[in-house]
Amino acid sequence: MAFNWLRSAAETSPARQAAPTEAKASAVGAAVAWATTGRAAWSPRDSVSLARNGFGRNVIGFRCVRMVAEAAAAVPMILSDGVRRLDVHPAAHLLERPNPGQVRAAFLESVYGHLLLSGDAFVEAAGTLASGLPAELYALRPDRMRVIPGADGWPEAYEYAVGAKKVRFDMSPEAQPILHLKTFHPLDDHYGMAPMEAAMASVDIHNSAGGWSKALLDNAARPSGAIVYRAADGGTMTESQYRRLVEELEENHQGARNAGRPMLLEGGLDWKPMGFSPSDMEFLQTKTAAARDIAIAFGVPPMLLGIPGDATYANYQEANRAFYRQTVLPLVSKVAAGFAAWLSAQAGEPIVLKPDLDALPALAPEREALWRRVTEADFLSEDEKRAMLGLPPGGAR
Known part of the structure; x- marks a missing residue:
């Protein structure tokens, strides 16, 4: 409620008017004016602020990160040596149970979540097996990790800080204790740019609209x-x-x-x-537009989030298929390639990780159509058909 009018009335009383007028000493005093709007206040762009404001305090950002991370972590992987599929292998066991406290889905969800929120994901290799592979894998918090570049510009070490305690991980061609996965950043050599950072302007608008609505309700749902x-x-x-x-x-x-x-x-x-009413200020349309922008930054079709006004896809099935094709699978392929190269260097043998497209229900119609076309193509050899289906040649599994 605004009560300045009462005080203004008191200040215009005869007693007040009789008081001498105080002159401004500043040369720009006559140019001072009151305005109804000011500069926009934007949230910081560090990892902690991105996670707190974009994930912990925004329902759209929270849901987008959860949808992408959970869908990507649930994608089945095919482990091979480049020729044969390996169902029984130390690397397969390591990925199924990375550490005593996490199973595969929980571990990968942390990795994908860090990539979406901060643009970086750091995985620690703890211990060594007889095969040369790590005994355990741990996803470390990006806000606690610092890259230490060497003379050639490449990271020579990573420093992990928790309070006053710091742990240094030295990197060398013989020992790679840290796997650093990052998204593309055009202006940074060592850290990635998160989708959350690109979406933060819309997140701030969405949060401010929600805060305004809450303040309106607290004030009896009417303007001051x-x-x-x-x-x-x-x-x-x-x-x-x-x-x-x-x-x-x-x-x-x-x-x-x-x-x-x-x-x-x-x-x-x-x-x-x-003041203006909510309909005059179009807060509902502003909030919906901000929610759509957040979803677009993460590559989630707004239809999947229930955001009204989106008619890009004819139905939910098409939107879900586009979500997997354009968002989930590129992210999974990027992370799988990073893990494969890192584990191959430690094991001393080729390890190939690829998403199993045949096991994804969202892509079942596409895979059925592809299998049908390849099967009916009599002019192709058996190995050519297998190559088109993503299978190893020579009848190998």
Whole structure:
């Protein structure tokens, strides 16, 4: 509620008008003006702020990260040596149970979540098996990791800090204790740019619209206004009358529990509403547009989030297929290639990781059509058909 009108009335009393006018000493005093809007306040772009404001405090950002991370972590992988599929291998066992506290899905969800929120994911190799592979894998928090570049510009070490304690991981061709996965960043040599960072402007707008709606509800779901005091004798309110009025308004007419309660004004008081209504300010359209922009930054079709007004895809099935093709599978392929190269260097033998497209229900119609076309192509050899289906040549599994 705005009560400055009451004080303005008191300041225009005869006693106040009789006081000498104070002159401004500043040369720009005459140029000072009051405005209704100011500069936009944007959230910081560090990893902690991105996670707190974009994930913890925004329902659209939270849902986008969860959808992409959970879908990517659930994609089945094919492990091979480049020729044959390897169902029993130390690398397969390592990925199924990376560490005693996490199974495959939980571990990979952390990796994908860090990539989406900060643009970087760091995986620690702990211990060594007889095969040369790590005994355990751990996903480390990116906000605690610092890249230490060497003389050639490539990372020579990584430093992980928790409070005052720091752990240094030295990198060499013989020992690679850290796998650093990152998204593309055009202006940084060592760190990636997260989708959340690109979406933060829309996240700030969405959060501000939600905060405005909450403040509106707390103030009886109506914009602020002024209570004008018109006394019959032209006098002003006393200080005790002013305090009593403020206390009664705060106690009886603010908050959701007092919504709709009629206001009783007496003694020459009159209510003058001010400001724009929610319909005039189009907060609903602004919030919906911001939600759509957040979903686009993460590559999630707005239809899958229930955001109204999106008609890009004919139905939910097409939107879900596009979600996997354009967002989930490129991310999974990138992470799988990074893990494969890292584990191959440690095991001393080729390890190939690829997503199993035949096991994805969302892509079943596409795979069925492809299998049908390849099967009916009599001019192709058996190995050519297998290559088109993503299978190893020579009848190998």
